[in-house]
Amino acid sequence: MSGFSFHGVHSSTFGIYTQDQARTILPARREGKITIPGRSGSYEGVRGNVYDERLETILCAFKCPAGKTVPEICREIAYWLSGSGRLSYDKEPDKHYMASLSGAPPMAQHLKYGEFTLTWSCNPPFALGRTVTQPIASGENPVAYRGTAETPCLIVLRNPSLANVLNVTITAIKRSD
Numbered sequence: 001m002s003g004f005s006f007h008g009v010h011s012s013t014f015g016i017y018t019q020d021q022a023r024t025i026l027p028a029r030r031e032g033k034i035t036i037p038g039r040s041g042s043y044e045g046v047r048g049n050v051y052d053e054r055l056e057t058i059l060c061a062f063k064c065p066a067g068k069t070v071p072e073i074c075r076e077i078a079y080w081l082s083g084s085g086r087l088s089y090d091k092e093p094d095k096h097y098m099a100s101l102s103g104a105p106p107m108a109q110h111l112k113y114g115e116f117t118l119t120w121s122c123n124p125p126f127a128l129g130r131t132v133t134q135p136i137a138s139g140e141n142p143v144a145y146r147g148t149a150e151t152p153c154l155i156v157l158r159n160p161s162l163a164n165v166l167n168v169t170i171t172a173i174k175r176s177d
Contacts, residue, residue: 004058006099007085014062014077021057021117027125028052049150054125055102057117064112074107074114081105087120095127136168 003011003018011018030052032045062077064070084100102121107114126149134143136157159165 002090004090005086005088006081007083009080011060014073014080015065016060016062016077018061019059021059023056024054026051027054027122051125054097054122055119056122057119059115059117061113061115064114070109070112070114074116077116081118087122092127095129097122097127098124136165 002020003016005011028051030050032050033042034045035042062073064073081101084098086096087099088096097120099120099122102119105116105118107116129147132143134141155170157165157168
């Protein structure tokens with residue numbers, strides 16, 4: 001069964017089956033064009049690889065368990081999907097997005113079955129990968145991490161020893177293939 005996890009809870013917890021509707025290869029590039037009155041064309045204000053939020057749509061369906069009604073399950077699902085948090089798909093278990101729902105998901109009820117469409121707003125618009133942890137030694141300390149998009153990076157240095165660490169140099173190098 002294909003599904004997703006949000007806030008650390010898997011969709012199968014609610015008996016939800018999913019079908020991808022609109023997964024995108026790349027989020028929309030932000031158009032930074034500015035129209036200047038009295039001048040032909042436009043000014044390209046944003047240059048480079050700057051992207052808008054990623055919107056992805058998935059169709060969800062569930063069968064209501066015995067002793068519960070579809071509206072009861074819907075309320076539990078709504079509570080679970082409230083707010084923003086970490087979203088990961090079963091098809092990409094090593095990646096996640098910071099996401100929240102965009103708009104109000106429409107709901108269809110059929111006796112003991114429910115169906116709804118979720119549109120996720122992912123911001124930042126790129127999948128985030130695993131956390132790399134490695135000890136720091138004297139000299140160069142390359143980190144083998146191959147991202148596919150220019151995104152902010154968080155580097156945390158922890159010194160588990162009682163000794164002071166001096167002269168630490170961090171050099172960020174762009175990926176080159």
